[in-house]
Amino acid sequence: MEKQEALDKLNELLKEGDNLPEYKLDNNPVYHKWHRKIKRIIEKIFGSTYLSDLEKTKFEPSPLAQGFDDVYNSNGELSRFNKSIIDKKMLIESFIEEVEEWEEHSARDVNTTYSDNVTLNIINIQKDIPKTKVFIVHGHDELAISQVSDIVRKLNLEPIVLRDQVSRSNTVIEKIEAHTEDIGFAVVLYTECDWGGKEKDDLQRRARQNVVLEHGYLMAKIGRENTFPLVKGRVETPGDISGVLYEKMDEHGAWRYKLADELKAAGYKISKDLI
Known part of the structure; x- marks a missing residue:
């Protein structure tokens, strides 16, 4: 995420x-919505680095408070509620100070840790690109490719599907490099295309290997926060890349609004009303 965009989002959180609204016993939906929004934004800016710090500021009403009168609330729950808000705002202010130290359009290092204790240093180069195209990483599921492409078009954006691009005698990796130069976002389709596992008697459905490879490549090139892993069916996902959240391609289509x-x-610049 660009420096100014990050600052704008963090300052908006402070204003919110x-x-x-004032504290109410066991009924503070706006507060909890604010907490979830803070979590989403700091994860997009910093990855999972500060999520544990945020969780320490979260207010949860005590079960003992239920059934007590306003005196209990004012002396106990209200105090904890207000402290939670103050702690959150102080944390956001510290994030603003950190972002203000970024250099414009500079490279940022994002550490992505795998379950086997190998750490991959991903360099995400910040640069200005037009927000008009969405790259789609795919396997052999034609219906899934078509569904995602249709949603992208409905949002007045251009879907870039690698198989539809002219190869010009390039290798697959050269095609990927060429067609992701002006890409700001990618949808990665994990579909039931292959089988795999440690034991031949315990095989699981997996995405094609090229999908996993291209997912990693795009995380490095455009940033983890700008990739959207979409899982269709009962697919085994790659080994616990820290901070990567996989969205289910549900039959009711809720994934479209999440995208x-x-x-x-x-x-x-899109409108969900177009979906």
Whole structure:
């Protein structure tokens, strides 16, 4: 995420914290919505680094408070509620100070840790690109490719599907490099295309190996926060890359609205009303 965009989002969080409704016993939906929004934004900016710090500031009403009168609330729960808000705002202010130290359009290092204790240093180069195209990483599931492409078009964006691009005698990796130069976001389709596992008697459905490879390549090139892993069916996902959240391609289509939310967070000017 660009420096100014990150600062704008963090300052917006501070303003929202100043305008929270007063505490009510076991009924503070705006506060909890604010907490979830903070979590989404700091994860997009910093990855999972500060999520544990945020969780320490979370307010949860005590079960003992239920059934007590307002005196109990004012002396106990209200105090903890207000402290939670103050702690969150102080944390956000510290994030703002950190972002202000970034250099414009500079490279940022994001550590992605695998379950086998190998750490991959991903360099995410920040640069300005037009927010008009969405790259689609795919296997052999034609229906899934078509569904994602259709949603991208409905949002007035251009889907880039590698198989549809002219090869010009390039290798696959050369095609990927060429067609992701002006890409700001990617959907990665994990579909039931292959089988795999440690034991031949315990094989699991997996995405094609090229999908996993291209997912890693795009995380390095455009940033983990700008990739949207979409899982269709009972697919075994890659070994616990820290901070990567996989969205289910549910039959009711809720994934479409989640995709739109992520595109908006990535700076794309779209409207969910078009879906």
